[in-house]
Amino acid sequence: MGEVSAIPLGVDFPSALVRGLLARMEGQPPEAMARVQLFLNTARMRRRVVEILTASGARLLPRIHLLGDVAALVPDLPAAVPPLRLRLELARLITALLNAQPDLAPRAATFDLAESLATLLGEMGQEDVPPEAIGALDVxxxxxxxxxxxxxxxxxxxxxxxxxxxxxxxRLAVEALAARWQTRPPEGPVIVAGSTGSRGTTALFMRAVAALPQGALVLPGFDRDLPLPVWEALSDALTAEDHPQYRFHRLLRDLDLGPGDVTDWTDDIPVAPARNRLVSLSLRPAPVTDQWLSEGRDLGCLRAAGQGLTLIEAPRPRIEAQAIALILRKAAEDGRRAALISPDRGLTRMVAAALDRWGIVPDDSAGEPLQQTAAGRLLRLIGHLPGRRLTPETLLTLLKHPLTATGADRGNHLRWTRDLELHLRRNGPPFPVAADLAAWAATRPADGVADWAEWVGATLDGLEGIGTRSLSAHLEHHLRVAERLAAGPGATGSGALWSAAAGEAACALVSDLRAEAEHGGDMSPADYAELFDSVLSRGEVRETVTAHPGIMIWGTLEARVQGADLVVLGGLNDGTWPSLPDPDPWLNRQMRLAAGLLLPERQIGLSAHDYQQAVAMPEVVLSRAVRDAEAETVPSRWLNRLQNLMAGLPAQSGPEALEEMRARGRRWLTRAVQLEAPEGIQPLARRPAPRPPVEVRPRQLPVTGIRTLIRDPYAVYASTILRLKPLAPLRQTPDARLRGSVLHRVLETFVREGGPPEHARLMTVAARILAEDVPWPAARALWLARMERAADFFLDLEAGSEAEPVWLEESGGVRVDPLDFRLTARPDRIDRLPDGTLHIVDYKTGIPPTPKQQKAFEKQLLLEAAMAERGGFRALGPTPVSRVSYIGLGLTPKVEATDITEELLGEVWEQLHALIGRYGLREQGYAARRAVFEDRMAGDYDHLARYGEWEMQDPSHPEDVG
Incomplete structure (x- = not known):
């Protein structure tokens, strides 16, 4: 039997490992070190061990291997199935399963299911569970x-x-190696260091090494403060697998050893023994937490255990990141080695961004996810194009991408892209095609834009019609579009798509997918997009940067293989650290236990082990955010246990020690808040009422503009005086404005074409107009159904009317004398009644305005009536108006009619004179939101008026401008 040793918690593991190795090799010839085989668990730890050995003097180095590369030491092994090929073949089988049993899972989950099934098959290989064991389960x-x-x-x-x-x-390699060692033991020592043996293959290898006379296991994070009864209670996996020492219990049990048989690799002592005892007690398995009361009194004064511990409870993640960045900056200033350890990549990215304020680039062990790089984003965007209609939003996202047209004249490309965006916002269409781009380019100067538009159209046109085809065909077309976009118009090659670290990583990943594409079979565009995203999500990119030598960002695994003077354990919230176990759609917890597979709690136990090692380092900051973007967070179970234990031991000064930890954290939070605080108090904006010079004020408004002038004069100021026009959204949707426009066109066309007021003819016209103006099938069907419900109401009005339509959707205007002002209008419809008077109609898709609203601000039809009597509509001449009507054709059709009298029109005209005359005075300001119907009504210029900094009840603040 070889040696099973451990290095105390909190001691720099690689340094202690090397010291112990050198001590054991002391006095031996130089070549003896070259016969040592050292197996480590990560490449980062291997680099650190080599650095320490090299720095200790000139000598031969041991042969250092990674535990994941054991198969390279055994020749004649059967070749492994490439991981991507395995997942593609599994995806084909799962697709057939879902076709037969569609209620089992959604089709979009096919590749996630393939990934989880491949993981399960790999775990069966690791734990030596035969397929028969799954079939024999009693379900x-x-x-x-x-x-x-x-x-x-x-x-x-x-x-x-x-x-x-x-x-x-x-596993086959480990079995072969163990069999070889039984007959031919290795010539020199074989050492496995830094592994917990959590996987079956690794545990098997460690048992084989421990059986060698010169074998040695060096365990990380072995807890010597765990009492023997608690150690023996770890035998039940159902209750103990989430404990940090469970894996060591299982390993030593397989070796027929107890915790007392584990020796010290070196004579190092723990950095913080009192803290280690406190943490060990807090991590006891749930069935024995009653020992807190009996053993807590033996911990002594907890202020000593709390020394070197800081607890940060930030109000939100951004403040947490700022506080951590300040701590790391202070460490860099003092020349200390510091590390942030966290599984939360969002938090680590925020910390890295905050450190950039001072020019500090941390050494990040994780790198950047490939799918978030420029190359990854472009490939993902293009992968989702087939089978879908191209929207302006998607088109401009592609054209503005930093890798697009990098092989051509990118300056003109960006200029034309900007002009195209303005055109699409103003004029559409909602789904542009090559012909639309060519038509737009034809209206512009001949400066090369036509060739550019042809390139865009040829590259992206026809994607909507792509259907089911082979994975190879999908991939080749995908890459062809990506390279053509990156190259640019008139250029060959692929631009900068495959350059730099991210491009090279993407190229390697795509090459692997291309090599295995024949195993993917046929798939729909949606399935291909899901597959490509799944493959891309497994890639990572590490840029070559000059990082700060003493500031690191580590994943939780690095906690066991690195040393630092100061560590920050960030993101200590449940669901983040530890993360929730991955759901297993194939086997539940009881089935896993019966089959001999690992339980979901295994990952929690590994995270607990990483936490126990990290919290034992010389100086530790425990950090969490009390709230995230959605709700309050729950502290990590380990942090929660530690706080509860300390708070429950007043005789040992536990509450005081906990408060001191919090006080140290509050000091950093105060600095973080001060760092974010503005230099001075910025006064809130007051409710604006700008007063521009009279000569620049509008001399013409439509009748709808009069309504705006009454309700929100500031909007008239911004649109007509400042000439600020709101941009239409990029993503065009079938909104209320389009619905109203379509309704007006349907009714105008129906009336203009003439003929009997028949239901079938109206619905035929509606279907034709909807097909021309509404490219969304769902909206067409919904709006046609709404028109169907209101059709009979409209047709009854038409059949019962003896009036003759004489004015349809045409513009008119009249001067408002003696003021220098012109009023314009575009009535929906004007009918001539049998007595020669007029009836003015306005159609509404919603609820028509009530008489009170018409009296207050909705004066559109009343003003149009006054214009008609003054000859505002030239073809009609001055004609009296008998009635105006709002016809609501919404869910509840309704008519709001008003009989016109001379007194009513006279009053309306006088009010118009008074309103326009008032705004002809310099002292009259254009107040924001003067008389809105509802406080929550959103205006196009509310942000310009700084609405929100002032309330509706605040008085306006007139101010001369211009």
Missing amino acids: SHHSAHWARTQAFLAIVAPIFAGQPDGDRRA
Whole structure:
């Protein structure tokens, strides 16, 4: 039996590992070190060990291997199935399953299911669970879902049992290596360091090494403060697998050893023994937490245990990131080695961005997800284009991408893209095609824009019609479009798409997918997009940057293999650290236990082990945000346990020690808030009422503008005097404005074409207009159904009317004498009654305005009536008006009619004179939101008026401008 040793918690593991190795090799010839085989768990730890050995003097180095590369030491192993090929083949089988049983899962989950099934097959290989074990499970007392998945696994697992994947191949390598060592032991020492043996293959290898006379296991994070009764209670996986020491218990049990048999690798002592005892007690398994009361009194004064601990409870993640950045900046200033350890990549990115304020670039172990790089984003965008109509939003996102047209004249490309955006916002269409781009380019100067528009159209046109085809065809077309976009008009090659670290990583990933595409079969465009996103999400990119040598950002795994003077454990919230176990759609918890597979709590136990090692370092900051973007957060279970334990031991000064930890954290939070605070108090804006010179004020308004002048004069100031026009949204939708426009055109066309007021003819006209103006099938169907409901009401009005339509959707105007002002209007419809008077009609898709609203501000038809009597509509001449009507054709059709009298029109005209005359005076300001109907009514210029900094009850603030 070899040696099983441990390095104390809080001690720099790689440094202690090297010291212990050098001490054991002392006095031996130089070549003895070259016979040592050292197996480490990460490449980062291997680099650190090599650095320490090199710095300790000139000597031969041991042979250093990674535990994941054991298969390279065993020749003649069967080749492993490439991971991507395995997932593609599994996806084809799962697609067939979902076609037969569509209620099992949505089709969009196909590749997620393939990924989880590949993980399950790999775990079966790691834990040496044969396919027969899955088929032998008793699922009679489980739901029917698990019986169906068991039947599917019974078919799939044997198929791939003869094609070893990487996990199964690694186990075959370990078994072969262990068998070889039994007959031919290695010449020198074999050491496994830094691993917990959490996976079956690794545990098997560690047992084989421990059986060698010169074998040695060096365990990280071994807890010597755990009492023997608690240690023995860890044998039940159902209650103990989430404990940080469970994996060591299982390993030592397989080696027939106890915790007392684990020796010290070096004579190092723990950095903070009192803290280690406190943390160890707080992490006791749930069934024995009653020991807090009996053993808590033996911890002594907890102020000593709390020394070196800081607790940050930030109000939100941004403040947490700022506080952590300040702590790391102070460490860099003092020349200390500091690290942020967190599984929350959002938090680590915010911290890195905050450090950039001082020019500090941390050494980030994780890199950047490939799908978030420029190359990854472009490939993802293009992957989702087939089978869908191209929208202006998607088109401009592609054209503005930093990699588009990098092989051509990008300056003109961006200029034309900007002009095209303005055109699409103003004029549409909602789904542009090549012909639309060519028509737009034809209206512009001949400066090359026509060729550019032809390139855009040829590159992106026809994507909507792509259907089901082979994965190879999807991929080749995808890459062809991506390279043509990146190259630019008139250029060859692929521009900067495959350049730099991100482009090279994307190229390698795409090459792997191309090599295995024949195994993907046929798929729809949506399935291809899901597959490509899934493949791309597994890539990471590490840019070559000059990082600060003493400031690091680590994942939780690095906590066991690195050393630092100060560590910040960030994102200590449940669901983040530890993260929630990945859901297993194939086997539930009881089925896993019966089959001999790992329980979901395994990942929580590994995270707990990482936490126990990290919190034992010399100086530690525990950090969390009390709220995230959605709701209050829950503290990490380990942090919660630590706080509850300390708060429950007043005799040991636990509450005081906890308050001191919080006080140290509040000091950093105060600095973070001060860093974000503005230099001075910015006064709130007052309710504006600008007073421009009289000569620039509008001399013409439509009748709808009079309504705006009454309700929100500031909008008239912004639109007609400042000439600020709101941009239409890029994503055009079938909104109320378009619905009203379509309704008006339908009724105008129906009346203008003439003929009997028949239901069929009206619906035929409606269907034709909707097909021309509304490219959204769902909106067309909905609006046609609404018109169907209101059709009879409209036709009854038409049939019962003896009036003759004489004015349809045409403009008119009249001067408002003696004022220098012109009033314009475009009535929906004017009818001539049998007595020669007029009836003015306005159609509404919603609820027509009430008489009170018409009296207050909705004066559109009354003003049009006054214009008609003054000859505002030239073809009609001055003609009296008998009636005006708002016809609501919404869900509840209704007519709001008003009989016209001379007194009523006279009053309306006098009010118009008074209104326009008032705004002809310099002292009259254009107040914001003067008389809006509802406070929540949104205006196009509310942001310009700084609405929100002032309330509706605040007085306006007149101010001369211009």
